[in-house]
Amino acid sequence: MNRPPEDILLEINGLRTYFFTEEGVVKAIESIDLVVYKSETLGLVGESGSGKSVTALSILGIVPDPPGKILQGEVIFHGQDLRKLSDSDMRKIRGNQIAMIFQDPMTSLNPVFTVGDQISEAIMLHQKVTKKEAREKSIKIMSLVGIPSADERVDNYPFEFSGGMRQRVMIAMALSCNPELLIADEPSTSLDVTIQAQILELLKATSEEFDMSIILITHDMGVIAEMCDRVAVMYAGYICESGDIMIIFKSPYHPYTRGLLGAIPRPDAEREDLTIIRGAIPNLINPPSACRFHPRCDYWMEGLCESVLPEVLEIESGHKVRCHIYSDAGKAWMQKHGEAREIGKIPKSAVGK
Amino acid sequence: MSGSSESFFDKIAAKQEEKGIAASRIRTKEMKEDVVLEVNNLRKFFDIPIPFETTWFMIAFVGAIVVFAFRQLIGLILIAAIIVLYFALPYIPPFNKRPKVAHLKAVDGIDLQIKKGKIVGLVGESGCGKSTAAKTIIRLLEPTAGSVYFKGIDINRLTMDEMKEIRRHLQIVFQDPYASLNPRATAHDIIAEPFDIHGVASGDEASYKVLTLLKDVGLAPHHAYRYPHEFSGGQRQRLGIARALALEPDFIVMDEPVSNLDVSVRAAIIQLILELQNKMGLTYLFIAHDLSLVKILCDEVNVMYLGKIMEAGTSDEIFESMMHPYTKALISAVPIADPTKRSKKIFLTGDIPTPINPPPGCKFQTRCPLVSDVCRVEDPPARWYTASHVAYCHNIEGGEENPDFFAK
Secondary structure, three states, X not given: OOOOHHHEEEEEEEEEEEEEOOOOEEEEXXXXXXXXXXXXXXXXXXXXXXXXXXXXXXXHOOOOOOOEEEEEEEEEEOOEEXXXXXXXXXXXXXXXXXXXXXXXXXXXXXXXXXHHHHHHHHHHHHOOOOHHHHHHHHHHHHHHOOOOOHHHHOOOOHXXXXXXXXXXXXXXXXHOOOOOEEEEEOOOOOOOHHHHHHHHHHHHHHHHHHOOEEEEEEOOHHHHHHHOOEEEEEEOOEEEEEEEHHHHHHOOOOHHHXXXXXXXXXXXXXXXXXXXXXXXXXXXXXXXXXXXXXHHOOOOOOOOOOOOOOOOEEEEOOEEEOOHHXXXXXXXXXXXXXXXXXXXXXXXXXXXX | OOOOHHHHHHHXXXXXXXXXXXXXXXXXXXXXXXXXXXXXXXXXXXXXXXXXXXXXXXXHHHHHHHHHHXXXXXXXXXXXXXXXXXXXXXXXXXXHHOOOEEEEEEEEEEEEEXXXXXXXXXXXXXXXXXXXXXXXXXXXXXXXXXXXXXXXXXXXXXXXXXXXXXXXXEEEEOOOOOOXXXXXXXXHHHHHHHHHHHOOOOHHHHHHHHHHHHHHOOOOHHHHHOOHHHOOHHHHHHHHHHHHHOOOOOEEEEEOOOOOOOHHHHHHHHHHHHHHHHHHOOXXXXXXXXXXXXXXXXXXXXXXXXXXXXXXXXXXXXXXXXXXXXXXXXXXXXXXXXXXXXXXXXXXXXXXXXXXXXOOOOOOOOOOOOOOHHHHOOOOOEEXXXXXXEEEOOOOOOOEOOHHHXXX
């Protein structure tokens, strides 16, 4: 369901990010429109190479440049376009109002400083506090994220923590300035399931406590189903479908979403229920024309999908899909060729009861 | 399948006659018709060297240098004495009794029975020893203790020469296909290498077989002369599977074959694995940490924790009526891809102890919600809930101590 516009925390319009490499221009993000409402968890899901992480980096303006470059689009946060801000203004927002946690905590923590120093650094950068106060605040936030005996562990180095605890440190650091938006890029992918459950629970609890929005980036549909209110499915630089989690999981409209949901083992599924998507993610230096999914799509309308990019259609309030099956051009094609292209039901077992 | 049990019994017997070795060295066992592989109390320990403690020598050495500054002769004697002691001490009692290695108990006594045509799952968190167990079962790693019977022969007692005969029937597919394929060999060479080693085919015949195998795993003939880096992740894994199939094995270990792959590719590889099983009557030991996949794929599931099996049973028994507190926590932690079924999780507290010095008694005691005093002392007993469903825990209700109870 669409919430009123004053509830919008972050809005992305027509974002395009390319990477200019020696092999050619990698068209990582072609055109992305996305809305994040206040205190909601938005899932960003897709296969590797679909542009999920680049979207996150583009929001924060930390796309490695060169080779990356944001070519166009606006990222509106609290009514101001983040792309137009100066570097120093952007630095005030980054880590303060918008924080990010990365997939691999070991590579994003500095190995030669204690975790206390690293959390304090973020606090002292954005708030006028003394070193001692920052340290006390670090201890408080570390115990909040469930690190036992935080007053001792604050002086430990990252290598002295286990993987799950390291991720907790990362979360503590991200939460230290009470951000309004947290971007979590595959926060639990490198962790074991038992630890993953704890980290996800922690994210859920803190988002409620701090009244914080989360953009959760993952390739795991299970994590999305457990955590999110809304979900956006990405494929090769486009968002192909977005909407309420219940709608997307129950009746996906886009063939790719449908394929993704069919390709994972759902509860109550049998071996035979696993369906596959033909082919592989395209090379983004030379991506397929128009709808980038058409070479893998079972519903490909020859002559249309590869020449005309489908517009984003709002099927019902808040449920958007980018596919010709629902567009006027597509309907005209179907009439002309006398072939129906209707999206079937996803396997019975996949639908929640 | 080709290579019936007789033929390779004969081959091994023939080899022994050649060398005049007594057949009694080989341990055999009557096995049920449908059991492909039986693993009894298999252990694999890794030796971790404990370094020699040199702190005191350093202090003494610095002291001796200080003495040397004032009294040269005494200082020199002291320095010499310390150097001599440094090298001699490890040989002088009682210091020579110092343990030189610690054992990392990666696999600490597991039992398995793998039936023909089944997919047996081995699941657990990272570091629980599942991959080591799999490699030890097919003797890629030399076990510390225990036996593995394949077609009635204890393969751990065979010489490497005899082992070669058996290797044809036991194959493995690794998790990372890129790391397990020779980057300098073409797909053709990679798949044809087993033919060469076992003298199965050569020349055109080998090439013909390679092309058939490529087709079987869903690759095209023109892929034969490509190098591993020219393939995508999913294609590489297909290549790894083709290599494993080359010698028409009976039993394949799948060591996390799809963990590194994207969702859509993953489903395709799973379908291939199932297809090949139907076509060739293969038996798989499937190692995975993705429990939702194991649930739909495996006939039987073994749950491992720190080198031990905690619970074993058919897929339904493990996922629907699990008994062990670890299995319960593990399964509840799996995210379910259905937003209408957000479940209540069981959170494990405590850390995973290191397998170098695991606590006595139950391995799960440090994180177990049901832990009691007896868990810290005694190994948990087996409790059988059906003829196939067993859990190892002190504090769970019901069950029988003897599996024969269900045999009647």
